[in-house]
Amino acid sequence: MLLIVTPNPALDLTYTVPRLRAHTAHRVASAAARAGGKGVNVARVLAALGRPALAVLPLGGPTGAAVAADLTTAGLPHLAVPVAGETRRTVAVVDPADATLFNEPGPELTAAEWRSVLDAVEARLPAAGALVLSGSLPPGCPADAYADLVARAAAHGVPTVLDADGPALSAALAAGPTVVKPNAAELRAAAGTGDVRAAAAALRERGAGAVVASLGPDGLYAATAEGGWRCEPPARVTGNPTGAGDAAVAALAAGLQAGAAWPAMLPDAVALSAAAVLAPLAGDFDRAAYLRFRSAARARPIPAPRPAD
Ligand SMILES: Nc1ncnc2c1ncn2[C@@H]1O[C@H](COP(=O)(O)OP(=O)(O)OP(=O)(O)O)[C@@H](O)[C@H]1O
Ligand SMILES: [Mg+2]
Numbered sequence: 312m313l314l315i316v317t318p319n320p321a322l323d324l325t326y327t328v329p330r331l332r333a334h335t336a337h338r339v340a341s342a343a344a345r346a347g348g349k350g351v352n353v354a355r356v357l358a359a360l361g362r363p364a365l366a367v368l369p370l371g372g373p374t375g376a377a378v379a380a381d382l383t384t385a386g387l388p389h390l391a392v393p394v395a396g397e398t399r400r401t402v403a404v405v406d407p408a409d410a411t412l413f414n415e416p417g418p419e420l421t422a423a424e425w426r427s428v429l430d431a432v433e434a435r436l437p438a439a440g441a442l443v444l445s446g447s448l449p450p451g452c453p454a455d456a457y458a459d460l461v462a463r464a465a466a467h468g469v470p471t472v473l474d475a476d477g478p479a480l481s482a483a484l485a486a487g488p489t490v491v492k493p494n495a496a497e498l499r500a501a502a503g504t505g506d507v508r509a510a511a512a513a514l515r516e517r518g519a520g521a522v523v524a525s526l527g528p529d530g531l532y533a534a535t536a537e538g539g540w541r542c543e544p545p546a547r548v549t550g551n552p553t554g555a556g557d558a559a560v561a562a563l564a565a566g567l568q569a570g571a572a573w574p575a576m577l578p579d580a581v582a583l584s585a586a587a588v589l590a591p592l593a594g595d596f597d598r599a600a601y602l603r604f605r606s607a608a609r610a611r612p613i614p615a616p617r618p619a620d
Contacts, residue, residue, distance in 0.1 A: 317350025355594030372397030554593025
């Protein structure tokens with residue numbers, strides 16, 4: 312079983328309009344609501360792959376109830392930790408040109424509520440094949456919250472995949488996450504350099520076991536204990552890149568659980584994430600494209616940067 316923590320889940324609302332124009336009224340052509348948050352996207356992808364997974368998430372208020380109901384409808388096993396604050400919403404206004412996003416911050420969790428999340432995770436770690444930590448921390452949550460979870464997983468011998476940025480990522484490195492998956496901007500911000508190989512090496516020096524950097528249409532660069540690897544998508548695709556990183560995280564977690572080696576794991580992650588771009592909604596992927604891309608993608612070893620680089 313894969314354990315997925317989403318500390319700051321959301322009800323994702325999508326409004327489709329013929330054309331978005333600021334400071335005017337719009338007639339909404341269609342409105343949709345579904346459970347969201349990066350970990351929820353990861354859970355959706357794993358469920359579609361037939362990988363048993365359990366999503367742990369704090370939920371509160373009517374919006375939290377709507378998230379739980381949607382997870383149940385979608386057949387996604389979850390463990391809701393009740394909290395007093397109201398779960399947040401995100402709003403995506405989509406027109407034919409692009410999407411415009413409004414993300415609420417989410418409720419502040421009390422220390423006792425966050426402890427309940429930790430306890431729920433701790434209780435399931437003995438049965439977990441890997442722990443996924445995905446997305447922002449709720450307001451008021453200490454920046455070392457992910458570090459704490461990484462350390463608890465390590466104590467149970469459970470590998471971790473961390474997809475976070477800013478202080479939550481930086482603070483977790485010293486706890487030794489098995490894999491961190493920043494995108495290019497997150498990696499640059501965490502390491503203070505735009506050179507991907509140097510930045511990934513810097514994050515490994517700070518404690519990450521491996522750094523898998525996602526580079527949008529350019530695929531992945533991985534800095535690992537077995538050396539550096541590059542894996543490009545067999546095809547550049549156009550579509551909705553939101554959630555492509557979450558699909559890569561799902562593939563990495565499944566690979567870690569299975570004990571896969573990097574030359575197998577990285578093409579799988581590249582294929583699944585490219586197939587996710589082809590699906591209109593985050594958390595979905597085009598299955599036929601995934602299988603096609605998977606048989607075509609290859610990881611090639613590339614030298615680590617020299618210390619002077
Ligand atoms: N246009 C594209 N064509 C093919 N593959 C893509 C494309 N865009 C993204 N990908 C794949 O998706 C992976 C993740 O993309 P990206 O680096 O944009 O992640 P991200 O910013 O973390 O996304 P998110 O956080 O929204 O899930 C890339 O490493 C690549 O394999
Ligand atoms: Mg991402």
